[in-house]
Amino acid sequence: MEEHALSFWISMGVMSALVGGAMRKMLATPMSAAPTLAAWLGVAVLVERLCSLGLPAMLALVTLTAVCCLIPGRTPPAPPLPTEGRAVFITGCDSGFGKITAQRLDAMGFEVFASVLDLSGAGARELQRVCSQRLMLIQMDITQSQEIEQALDRIKAKVGLQGLWGLVNNAGVCVNFGDAELSLMSNYRGCMEVNFFGTLNVTKAFLPLVRQAKGRIVTISSPSGEQPFPCLAAYGASKAALNLFINTLRHELEPWGVKVSTILPSAFKTGQSSNIEYWEHQYKHLLQNLSPGLLEEYGEEYVLETKELFQAYAKTTSEDLSPVINTIVDALISPHPKIRYYAGPGVGLMYFICSFFPACVSDRFLQRLFVKKKVLPRALRKQKGSSDDNHNNIDKVDKST
Structure with missing residues (x-):
């Protein structure tokens, strides 16, 4: 015993x-x-x-x-790579992740090239005020090939033979909200033009400089490019195309010694997410451009609830952008950067559930995590009402007999 x-x-x-x-x-x-x-x-x-x-x-x-x-023991982390004399180009630095990343990398000693849409805007002025003389602001719209070429010429003249150590693809846009059927074709094209074709154009243009330095490509993507978030079909489709392109690039650039990382953030207060006027404009624009048939079947109250849910969700997002900024820094200075970074609260758990649990569980999780719709489309409410009336009539007949 x-x-x-x-x-x-x-x-x-x-x-x-x-x-x-x-x-x-x-x-x-x-x-x-x-x-x-x-x-x-x-x-x-x-x-x-x-x-x-x-x-x-x-x-x-x-x-x-x-x-x-x-079981391998915990090995001490390798020391980070030096930053002095290394150049990094960041897109979309007017606000959000791009602006804070530019400030952080400049403080670390990188030579930073920061692209902005508006050289006289508040974000550009703040970068000029708080950053060192090394930082160079470049006006560039990633959807304009001519502006990309002009930016490339300026950076090439500065970096010379050392090349470009880092390209941070940060610029992006989310111009839609609403069901896939309700989203306008202009929204689909707008998301693809910026998030996919714009980033593709920038990456192809700057790749020779990155290969020259055997550097890094870091791309800010989104979990919505891999998971079916309700009401984000246009944005998610553009990020899905981007994810596949970046992953393919990662394999192809391995022989060149270029490391490629993708960052998948959770929800943060960036861009227009907390701008009430922005959501009102999107809502009115959608109503004005929906076909009468679709608007009748879904109902204005259905679209209104979607807008209110997006606004409410934006208020709950985090203002602390450091989880994303820290992953960008790690992808640039780590001797062995990760292929994928999950940045922010809950995103790792979400990927675990969506990868290892049945679809019925992961779908329910995504629906409860994001927009929790309660209003049914008008046509479905009418069908439900008719069905309830029929059941009531049948009950009355049964009782009378």
Whole structure:
């Protein structure tokens, strides 16, 4: 009995150590830890089976020792790469991630080239005021090929033979809200023009300079490019195209020594997200351009609720942009940058659920996480009302008979 009890407690100790270590690894890196997690749990089951067979306690101890030897220990992180003399080009620095990233990289000693839409705007003036003389502001619209070429010529003249260490593709836009059927074609084209074709054009133009430096390409994408967020079809489709392009580029640039990273942020207060006038304009523009048939089937009250849900959701987003900025910095200075970064609260958990749980669970999670619609389209409400009336009439007939 005593030998059985000892074997049991050794088994429990081994199981606890393995499962606890696996859970810590999973919580720290939700996606990349999946193979390690599966391996650890497999070893835990194997050890439990061995101990249940009544093998001597010594065998259990030997197994535990072997497992500990097989599991790699925590190695100290490699020192970051130097920043002095290295140039980085960041798009979309008028506000949000781009502006704060430009400030951070300038303070770290990088030579920063920051593109803005408006050289006289508040964001550009702030960068001029707080940053060093190294930072250069460049007026550039990523949808205009001529402006991209002009920016390229200016940067090429400055960096010379050293090339461009980092290209940070940050500029992007979300010009739609509403169901996929309700979103205007101009919204789909607008998102694709900026988020995909604009970023594609910039990346292709600056790639020779990045290859010359064996540098880094860091792209700010979105989880909506991989997960079916309700009411974000136009934006999500443009980010999905961008994700595939960047992933393909990552494989193709490996022989050149260029590292490619994608950052997937959660929701933050950036751009127009907290601008009430912006949402009002989008709402009125949608109503004015919807076909009468669609507006009748969905109803103005359905579109109004969508607008209000977007406004309410924007108020709950975080103003602290540091999780995203920190990942951009790591992708630029880490000797071994990650392929994908999950930046911000909840995004790692969301990817874990959407990757490993059934679709019915992950779909419900996304619906509850984002816009929680309660108003049915007008046509469905009429159908439901007719159905309820028919049931009531049938009940009355049954009672009368």
